[in-house]
Amino acid sequence: MSGTVxxxxxxxxxxxxxxxxxxxxxxxxxHVHGMPTLRQxxxxxxVWGRQPREAKKPLAISAFNDxxxxxxxxxxxxxxxxxxxxxxxxxxxxxxxxxxxVLEKCNQLFLDNRWGDGLPMVPPTGERVKWMLSGxxxxxxxxxxxxxxxxxxxxxxxxAINAVMAGAKPEYLPVIIAAMEGLTDEDYDLLHMxxxxxxxxxxxxxxxxxxxxxxxxxxxxxxxxxxxxxxxIGRAVRLCLLNVxxxxxxxxxxxxxxxxxxxxxxxxxENEELCPWPPYHVGQGFKQEDSxxxxxxxxxxxxxxxxxxxxxxxQELLNGIIKSLSPYRRIFALFKRGTHNPLAHxxxxxxxxxxxxxxxLHQLGFTREGLGHYxxxxxxxxxxxxxxxxxxxxxxxxxxSIEGDLILSDTIPPDRMPVFQEALKPGGRxxxxxxxxxxxxxxxxxxPGSTLWMSYIKAPYKWTSHxxxxxxxxxxxxxGH
Amino acid sequence: MLLEEETMKGKSKESLRVLNPRGEIEAVPxxxxxxxxxxxxxxxxxxxxxxxxxxxYFWDVVEGLLREKxxxxxxxxxxxxGDLGVTLADKIAKEVDTLMYGVGD
Numbered sequence: 198m199s200g201t202v203x204x205x206x207x208x209x210x211x212x213x214x215x216x217x218x219x220x221x222x223x224x225x226x227x228h229v230h231g232m233p234t235l236r237q238x239x240x241x242x243x244v245w246g247r248q249p250r251e252a253k254k255p256l257a258i259s260a261f262n263d264x265x266x267x268x269x270x271x272x273x274x275x276x277x278x279x280x281x282x283x284x285x286x287x288x289x290x291x292x293x294x295x296x297x298x299v300l301e302k303c304n305q306l307f308l309d310n311r312w313g314d315g316l317p318m319v320p321p322t323g324e325r326v327k328w329m330l331s332g333x334x335x336x337x338x339x340x341x342x343x344x345x346x347x348x349x350x351x352x353x354x355x356x357a358i359n360a361v362m363a364g365a366k367p368e369y370l371p372v373i374i375a376a377m378e379g380l381t382d383e384d385y386d387l388l389h390m391x392x393x394x395x396x397x398x399x400x401x402x403x404x405x406x407x408x409x410x411x412x413x414x415x416x417x418x419x420x421x422x423x424x425x426x427x428x429x430i431g432r433a434v435r436l437c438l439l440n441v442x443x444x445x446x447x448x449x450x451x452x453x454x455x456x457x458x459x460x461x462x463x464x465x466x467e468n469e470e471l472c473p474w475p476p477y478h479v480g481q482g483f484k485q486e487d488s489x490x491x492x493x494x495x496x497x498x499x500x501x502x503x504x505x506x507x508x509x510x511x512q513e514l515l516n517g518i519i520k521s522l523s524p525y526r527r528i529f530a531l532f533k534r535g536t537h538n539p540l541a542h543x544x545x546x547x548x549x550x551x552x553x554x555x556x557x558l559h560q561l562g563f564t565r566e567g568l569g570h571y572x573x574x575x576x577x578x579x580x581x582x583x584x585x586x587x588x589x590x591x592x593x594x595x596x597x598s599i600e601g602d603l604i605l606s607d608t609i610p611p612d613r614m615p616v617f618q619e620a621l622k623p624g625g626r627x628x629x630x631x632x633x634x635x636x637x638x639x640x641x642x643x644x645p646g647s648t649l650w651m652s653y654i655k656a657p658y659k660w661t662s663h664x665x666x667x668x669x670x671x672x673x674x675x676x677g678h
Numbered sequence: 679m680l681l682e683e684e685t686m687k688g689k690s691k692e693s694l695r696v697l698n699p700r701g702e703i704e705a706v707p708x709x710x711x712x713x714x715x716x717x718x719x720x721x722x723x724x725x726x727x728x729x730x731x732x733x734x735y736f737w738d739v740v741e742g743l744l745r746e747k748x749x750x751x752x753x754x755x756x757x758x759x760g761d762l763g764v765t766l767a768d769k770i771a772k773e774v775d776t777l778m779y780g781v782g783d
Contacts, residue, residue, distance in 0.1 A: 200726070200762040201779045202709075207771040210714045214780040231706040240736075244780055250735040257739035264740065265747075268723075268776045269714050277710035286700050292693035299692045312699050320696045349701020358699045441701030535757035537729035602766070604759040657759070 198226040201235060212267035213237045214260065216244050221448040222392070229348055234276040236267040291320075307362075311445045314435055314460050318362040329357040332367030333374065335670040341374065342381025345388040347443025351377055355441055356433070363432035366425070368411050371671040372490055373433045376401055379492035379664035380438070386605075386656030390494040391444050395539065398456040400495045400547055400651055401431055401464040402639055404478040405488030406676035407668055408466035415466035417643030420458075431461030434492075463495065463651065465641055471552035472640040473559035480565055481665040488677045493547055493637070494662035495651035506648040511557040514648060515571075518548065521650065522576045525629040529578070529587035532607065534597045541590075542606040542654035545635040545662060548572075551646020565638045573633035577626040591617065591627055606657040631655065637663065715776045718748045724774035726756045728781045740778065 201213045215223040215237045227235045242248075242256045291306060293299045303320045307313040319325065330337055330353070337354040344351050353374060360373050380387050380399075390397050403413055414424040422428065444450040457463075469476050478489035506521070508514030522544075531541040550558070558568060583591075595617055598609040609617050613631050620627040630636065641649075656662040671677030715721055723744060725737050741753055754773060758766050760781045770777065 198760070198781065200758075200760065200767065200781075203762065203764070203767040204771060204777060204779070205712050206709065207767060208712050209771050209774060210712045210776045212778045214778060229706065231708050232711065233708060234711055236711060240780075244730075244733045244736045248732065248735075250732075250738075253732070253735035254739050257736045257743070261740060261743050264778050265718060268778070269717060271714055272711055279708045279710060281705055281708050283705050284700065284703065286698040286702055288695055288697050290693060290695050292690035294691055296692050299690075299694050303694060303696060307699075320694050321699060322694055322696055326697055344701055347701065347703060348706075349703050351701055354697075355699065355701055358697050362699060436699065440699040443701065443703070535729050536731065537759070538731050602758065658761075 198223060199230050202227075202230045202232045205232060205235065210268055211236070212264050214240050214244065214264065216240050217242055218447075219451065222451055225443075225449045226346065228282065229346060232279070233282070234279045236276075238263045238267050288323075312440055313362070314432070314439060316432075316460060318436075319364050321358040321361040325361045326354065326357050329361050329365070329367050329370055330354070332370035332673050333357075333670045334672050335374070341377050342383075344377075344381060344391075344438060344442035346392050346449050347441075349441040349443050351381055351437065351441045356437055359436040359440055360429075360433040363429045363436050364425070365429035365433045366411075368671070368673040369426055369430050369433070371668045371674075371677045372403060372407065372411070372430050372488075373437070374670070375490040375666040375668045376430070376434050376492050377437055379490060379666040380434070382664050382666075384659055384661045385492075385664050386494070386659035386662050387438075387442075388658050389656050390662070391438060391442055392449055392451055394451045394453045395496070396452045396454045396456055397494050397496055397653060398458060399434070399462040400491070400493045401434060401462055402477065402491040402493070403430075403464075403466040403488070404469065404476045404491070405668070406486065407488035407671065407674050408469075410674045410676055413466035415468040415641050416471075419465040419468070419641045420463055420649075427464045427466075428461050431458070431464030434462060434464075435460055467639055468552055468641045468643075471556070473556050474565040474640075477565070477637070477639050478665055483665065483667060486676075488668040488671075489665050490668060491637075491663070491665040493545075493651075493664075494653050494656065495547055496653045504650050506650055508554075511554050511561070514554055515558070518572060518648075518650070519575045522546065522572065522629065525576065526578050526587070528629060529583065529590045529627065532590040532594050534593050534603070537604060537606075539606075539654060542657075543629070543631050543635070545630070545637075545653045545655060547637045547639060547651045549639045549641050549649040549651075551642035551644070551648055552640055553644050553646055554648055555640045566633075568638050569636035570633045572636050573628060573630060574626070576630070577620075577628040580621060580623060580625040580627065583627065588621065591621060595621075604657050605660060606655045610660070718744070718751050718776070720750045721748075721775040722752045722754065722773065723748075724754050724756055724770055724777035726758070726762065726770070726777055726779045728760045729757045730781075733780065737780065
């Protein structure tokens with residue numbers, strides 16, 4: 198959509214073809230990009246995928262006249278000078294006969310305005326928000342960033358309002374703020390997670406001493422119910438994304454099934470007590486005594502995007518991981534320049550080992566980083582085993598990356614280019630991931646345990662879908678100052 | 679937004695004043711669309727697709743109809759990311775008079 202605006206600004210009259218069901222999405226994107234009168238033509242069906250060539254013919258025929266007309270019908274005065282729209286965000290007064298009736302009315306009003314996630318919420322009164330803000334020393338007016346697709350401004354106060362609604366406690370607020378800092382980081386591709394038809398969701402992983410202080414579950418059933426910190430930190434992030442980012446399912450959040458764990462995401466802490474390695478955040482450049490939040494887009498419902506590994510022995514587990522990741526070699530042959538095939542995008546993996554597996558791997562001599570490297574090496578494909586279509590696909594990806602005409606999902610970044618160029622020679626091995634850093638090893642769970650595997654493709658609009666941020670400004674915990 | 683009708687203070691026993699959870703959006707300066715072309719005959723028409731699988735089938739039909747109905751028009755096909763970016767936008771702007779644009783999602 199933004200590409201259309203780009204061309205219109207260059208003086209090129211454009212007709213934007215919009216598939217049925219995406220009209221609200223396109224409309225809201227037009228407003229965000231400042232061109233609300235952009236000419237859109239509704240296509241009475243879905244344009245890409247899932248249908249044979251013949252099925253697309255009637256769609257094209259029925260839309261053809263409208264597409265032509267959008268290019269030649271003279272523009273009106275309103276189309277040339279569209280009015281500016283601004284939402285006024287006033288506090289809301291709600292009154293009723295009883296406390297119970299006020300509570301019900303408040304919840305219904307919020308849902309009617311699309312300000313809620315479908316579950317009952319705590320009314321964000323001034324007093325309650327002030328209480329929430331007591332958890333941080335940071336100014337209520339401080340701006341954290343903008344939340345796409347609506348580009349709403351995330352201030353500490355807005356985050357606190359949504360944290361109240363989620364049922365969080367003030368001591369959780371610094372964790373929620375840090376998660377929002379990760380998601381609004383200029384390098385983080387939040388748009389794909391918030392808006393894509395792919396049912397991507399979030400992992401929110403907390404490290405450091407604050408996790409224990411606020412009683413986060415990192416052990417048995419770490420993705421289960423019953424833990425206030427896990428549940429409401431995740432829910433506060435959900436409500437921030439919804440309200441500050443101005444998204445709504447089927448309007449501009451186009452996940453075609455929905456996002457797994459939509460109300461609280463996958464929110465948990467690393468089990469540092471039973472982890473044989475330095476905590477995860479240390480490998481991301483932080484001090485052991487720091488408390489941090491990692492946010493990471495992970496897949497949902499498609500293939501093995503969220504799954505678990507088992508294995509009687511740790512070697513069986515390791516073999517299972519490698520066996521599951523090896524089919525990603527499909528990206529070699531499926532890649533074609535000028536196409537945008539999600540199955541051809543390289544991947545990212547967050548593998549959460551259960552503590553016993555981590556300990557046994559540690560005993561075998563693996564470090565956390567070493568394990569990522571091992572999986573990366575073992576899933577890479579020897580040059581001699583590649584078929585001609587695979588070699589062609591890799592060569593084309595290299596060429597397209599150098600010439601800069603690929604989407605980011607398909608692009609090999611300059612620092613990794615020598616690896617791929619060297620791999621395409623006798624004796625070389627071509628990796629199925631861009632870098633070993635695309636494998637993130639975390640430890641959580643109890644005994645007995647299972648290993649959780651969450652995967653995602655390389656993000657299409659920004660360079661990363663994974664950020665670790667320092668928790669700071671905490672006033673009610675010993676950690677996170 | 680459904681706000682005013684909910685204000686009943688004065689008639690009711692209980693009331694709550696709650697803060698607005700929505701993120702404020704900075705007013706974006708609006709821009710109008712470009713003047714259209716008078717007709718398509720003799721024009722350079724671009725068709726842009728972001729390359730999602732099988733979407734080309736749709737644009738193949740559109741291209742065929744354009745060639746049939748506007749035989750003197752020159753049709754160019756382009757593929758690229760959802761947002762085509764500055765370089766490709768500049769290139770296309772030099773090569774076409776008007777364009778039909780589709781993204782897969």
